[in-house]
């Protein structure tokens with residue numbers, strides 16, 4: 060890894076970190092180190108990074124805020140790329156909004172609301188990046204990014220940029236084509252919003268925020284909903300009905316406030332979280348014959 064680090068430095072990538080603990084870059088605050096973490100400042104640095112990795116055939120993974128990630132305790136071999144500050148731009152062009160892949164999704168929704176544009180109110184409590192939201196087809200309160208996204212700019216692994224339309228992104232529930240057949244990094248997203256009423260937009264955002272505060276354990280490190288909802292039901296309802304609220308392994312605990320959330324009580328390891336996830340899956344299978352599928356992305360080595 061030292062040779063790669065040197066090559067990245069020679070390619071004038073400023074922020075290259077060896078053995079960086081990923082617990083510092085995930086909202087669960089668990090996870091082992093990345094062999095190398097690169098935080099490219101802008102698109103040029105990102106492109107040079109990808110070119111070096113492609114040439115040397117080094118495995119890599121992009122991350123945003125790590126708000127939907129469970130990194131195993133052994134960490135991630137190869138390179139983790141986290142979009143830096145130069146990729147958190149945004150521009151408004153009438154009712155269209157262009158946002159960098161590294162921009163906070165919450166920040167975008169707040170900025171847009173101030174202009175009275177409607178369509179992104181649901182994003183107010185989703186603590187990831189624009190790029191992560193496109194990758195995940197993030198959504199809440201009956202809406203999701205696929206409803207308002209016009210297109211996304213993606214840097215492919217061989218260092219070429221493409222623009223994928225909403226249709227080409229092939230969105231479905233918490234899924235986009237980026238999770239299957241297209242491997243790349245979302246560097247920009249274009250949203251088609253609507254002119255709305257500023258007071259109404261602000262009011263529905265405040266209402267969503269209140270609802271989250273009442274129902275989600277936001278004072279603890281977590282990664283949002285752990286499991287996808289099975290068709291016609293809610294994972295949280297099943298987990299609660301199975302009596303698992305408050306169930307704890309190590310410092311990982313099924314939230315007593317929202318059963319589909321696992322909180323880190325302080326010193327949880329990724330292994331605690333994973334063991335708890337497996338326990339929940341087994342219990343729900345046994346009690347209800349339903350196999351819960353994690354919504355969080357589990358990555359890295361055990």
Ligand SMILES: Cc1cc2nc3c(=O)[nH]c(=O)nc-3n(C[C@H](O)[C@H](O)[C@H](O)COP(=O)(O)OP(=O)(O)OC[C@H]3O[C@@H](n4cnc5c(N)ncnc54)[C@H](O)[C@@H]3O)c2cc1C
Nearest residue numbers: 123124125126127187188190191192197198199244245283
């Ligand atoms: C308190 C809380 C509440 C939440 N509520 C919701 C909710 O209501 N709805 C919802 O959908 N989610 C919710 N989440 C989960 C999470 O915020 C979303 O899934 C979010 O979109 C993830 O974005 P991220 O930037 O943190 O991505 P990460 O967690 O860093 O990564 C998630 C996946 O996206 C990939 N990825 C990240 N950035 C890029 C990029 N630029 N290009 C390509 N791939 C990329 C990663 O490789 C990884 O596979 C919540 C999380 C928390 C902690």
